Amino acid sequence: MIILNNVSKSFKGIPAVKNLSLQITEGEIYGLLGSNGAGKSTTLNMLLGFQQPDQGKAFIDGLDTSAHVKEVRSLIGYIPESVSLYPYLTGMENLAYFCKISGKKYADQELAGFLTECGLDTNAHHKRTETYSKGMRQKVGIAIAYAKNAKVYILDEPASGLDPVASNELSTLLGKLALRGATIVMASHDLFRVRETCTRIGIMKKGTLVKEMAAASVSATELENIYLAYMQD
Amino acid sequence: MKTIVANEWKNLGRDKGLLVASVFFAAVLIAVSIISVKEVKQSKENQQKAQQHMREKWEAIDSMNAHSAAHYGTYLYKPVTAIGNFDEGVYNITGKVLRIEGHVQNEIVYSEASQSLLMSKFGKLKSSLILQYIIPLLLIFLAFNSMSNEKESGRVKLLYLQGATTAQLIISKSIAIWIYGILLLSITFFVQLLSLPPDYDQTQRLLLLFVVFALYYYIIVIGTIYLSAKLKNNTAVLTMSLAGWMLWTIFLPKILGNTSEKAFRLPSRQAFQTAMQEDRAKGIDGHNPSDKREKELKEKVLKEYNVTDVKDLPINYDGIRMQADEEYGNQVWDKHFGNNYTLLKKQKTFYQLSGIINPFISLQNLSMGLCGTDMYHHVHFLQQAELYRRNFIKMLNDRHAFGGSKTGEWEWTENNEFFKSIKDFEYRNPALGSLLESYRIDLLCLIGWAALITTIVLFKEKKKEYV
Numbered sequence A: 001m002i003i004l005n006n007v008s009k010s011f012k013g014i015p016a017v018k019n020l021s022l023q024i025t026e027g028e029i030y031g032l033l034g035s036n037g038a039g040k041s042t043t044l045n046m047l048l049g050f051q052q053p054d055q056g057k058a059f060i061d062g063l064d065t066s067a068h069v070k071e072v073r074s075l076i077g078y079i080p081e082s083v084s085l086y087p088y089l090t091g092m093e094n095l096a097y098f099c100k101i102s103g104k105k106y107a108d109q110e111l112a113g114f115l116t117e118c119g120l121d122t123n124a125h126h127k128r129t130e131t132y133s134k135g136m137r138q139k140v141g142i143a144i145a146y147a148k149n150a151k152v153y154i155l156d157e158p159a160s161g162l163d164p165v166a167s168n169e170l171s172t173l174l175g176k177l178a179l180r181g182a183t184i185v186m187a188s189h190d191l192f193r194v195r196e197t198c199t200r201i202g203i204m205k206k207g208t209l210v211k212e213m214a215a216a217s218v219s220a221t222e223l224e225n226i227y228l229a230y231m232q233d
Numbered sequence B: 001m002k003t004i005v006a007n008e009w010k011n012l013g014r015d016k017g018l019l020v021a022s023v024f025f026a027a028v029l030i031a032v033s034i035i036s037v038k039e040v041k042q043s044k045e046n047q048q049k050a051q052q053h054m055r056e057k058w059e060a061i062d063s064m065n066a067h068s069a070a071h072y073g074t075y076l077y078k079p080v081t082a083i084g085n086f087d088e089g090v091y092n093i094t095g096k097v098l099r100i101e102g103h104v105q106n107e108i109v110y111s112e113a114s115q116s117l118l119m120s121k122f123g124k125l126k127s128s129l130i131l132q133y134i135i136p137l138l139l140i141f142l143a144f145n146s147m148s149n150e151k152e153s154g155r156v157k158l159l160y161l162q163g164a165t166t167a168q169l170i171i172s173k174s175i176a177i178w179i180y181g182i183l184l185l186s187i188t189f190f191v192q193l194l195s196l197p198p199d200y201d202q203t204q205r206l207l208l209l210f211v212v213f214a215l216y217y218y219i220i221v222i223g224t225i226y227l228s229a230k231l232k233n234n235t236a237v238l239t240m241s242l243a244g245w246m247l248w249t250i251f252l253p254k255i256l257g258n259t260s261e262k263a264f265r266l267p268s269r270q271a272f273q274t275a276m277q278e279d280r281a282k283g284i285d286g287h288n289p290s291d292k293r294e295k296e297l298k299e300k301v302l303k304e305y306n307v308t309d310v311k312d313l314p315i316n317y318d319g320i321r322m323q324a325d326e327e328y329g330n331q332v333w334d335k336h337f338g339n340n341y342t343l344l345k346k347q348k349t350f351y352q353l354s355g356i357i358n359p360f361i362s363l364q365n366l367s368m369g370l371c372g373t374d375m376y377h378h379v380h381f382l383q384q385a386e387l388y389r390r391n392f393i394k395m396l397n398d399r400h401a402f403g404g405s406k407t408g409e410w411e412w413t414e415n416n417e418f419f420k421s422i423k424d425f426e427y428r429n430p431a432l433g434s435l436l437e438s439y440r441i442d443l444l445c446l447i448g449w450a451a452l453i454t455t456i457v458l459f460k461e462k463k464k465e466y467v
Helices: A040-048 A069-073 A091-101 A108-117 A134-147 A164-179 A191-197 A220-232 B002-013 B016-059 B066-072 B112-118 B127-143 B148-153 B155-161 B166-195 B200-230 B234-263 B269-282 B292-305 B317-356 B359-371 B375-402 B416-421 B432-438 B440-460
Strands: A002-011 A014-024 A029-033 A055-060 A076-079 A152-156 A183-188 A200-205 A208-214 B074-077 B097-100
Touching (some): A014 A208, A029 A040, A029 A164, A040 A055, A076 A134, A091 A108, A091 A134, A091 B155, A108 A134, A134 A164, A152 A164, A164 A183, A164 A191, A183 A191, B016 B127, B016 B166, B016 B416, B066 B317, B066 B375, B074 B375, B097 B375, B127 B234, B166 B200, B200 B234, B200 B359, B234 B317, B234 B359, B292 B317, B317 B375, B359 B375, B359 B432, B432 B440
Parallel strands (some): A029 A183, A029 A200, A152 A183
Antiparallel strands (some): A002 A014, A200 A208
């Protein structure tokens, strides 16, 4: 579903991503670990079509992300670190608005269904999002992607700032989406959450993918040790 | 785009601060419009009373020498129009009443109206003041963070991923805030429209005025939102927008007005008067019988009547001499005024062309023009008044000459019937067609600005993304 073929990207001559090759299949949740400046966000931005690779190609569902930006984006659901919604609108209204922008018009019942499915309490559906917690906004963000019928979910630091309950709910939700066939990539600093949520983990350092492993093959402590070992090199 | 516009409206509608501000502005606009309408009514009544009083005084002249009546003079009134109070333009300086009398042409060019280009508009609280200065400022405050908020919050990424484009976002957000400006505009125009008498010309002018303001608001809003997309953060956008507003509304009108006056400099009042006096002195001087021209005139008249002394003329030679003096004075005045009028027109054209860099100037020109309170209307009125004055004086001088008196009979008087027979001055504003002809530069500048920014947004921003 997601293929990165020897992708490189530099900014003002400073390499951000170097010869990155990666393949993520349907139903997989791929966790990209790395410190600040490791190239995680640049990788995600190239998948989202906001940045073009200097070298190599990125494909989503067989489409070149540089050449078919519009088509590729129609397949992607994006959940940033902090989902920013329109504060004066309710969760339902926000969802309806983003759906309409993408050309999808749903009945209120359907919209409420998406929100509920993404874990937002029914009582909160008609409350303005200015009263929402970060976790609640994230659920609306995922509902936006879900309602869009996204095949690929790209999450940038989704667990940052979430309380343990919300963080756990997020993991469960992503698990459900993966079971339905979604391809998920998440960039994070949170080793524990990545270990809990993802099926495969990659560690990036200075723009290079230095290590890949199946999440099930390591314990949380082992993952921490591996990560630290790479970071200290 | 409809979806984005509706969403913006939903957001604006739920902003309590904006609701309070809107109620305040609506109340101010309604109050100012109602006061304005009442002032027009009051001015009309006062003018009618004054006009009637002057007419009664004129018609009450029982017997008077015609030439004395020419010096008695009369007053001419600029008509009070229904929308004239919307924008007082140069009229708060020039006034609305003109006194005319024999030998005295109006020095239009040196009336303070010639300062119209530089006139400060921060005068009385008129609808035009609020709609030209305050509402655009309010629109800037509403628009400045429109795109930068989307960028700073990261929401713009989500919007792009949902399929929105920068051009769509800018245009839609502009339309939403523009509609808000249009609503505020409509309040004033609705009150004005309700107060309008069934007058096609005034209604047309009012509707066109609405379009002109709507165009300017569009330029302000889309310009600010475009900056909001281009610049890095809210502070930069607000600073830039306010700097632009100040430049357009405060500094550039003064700078460009001064430049146009310097580029096409009028002679000083003193130089103008000296030149007039010189020209006049070369010709007939009605109070100087030794003057060469008078000599020629006298010889011509004596020859015509086949007599050798003016005392033997069957008519009053004094009337002929005074009319000849008047006509020569008119020629001298036409020559000098013509020169100055050409310079004034050049100044005006230069100032109008500066609308290319400052659409506010175009708005201000059109606002005064359509309200009939600009220099164009002022000069038109004075020209008509001068024409009336010339006919009025000619009628009195001709009566003095051919009314039955003889030369030197200054005690000869005309009766009441004669004075009653002289019609009052009737003035009509120039037709809208001729007005638009002289304001086409301003209209084109406003349309050009709106079209240019829209084109830039649609084509230059088509594929750009600000994340």
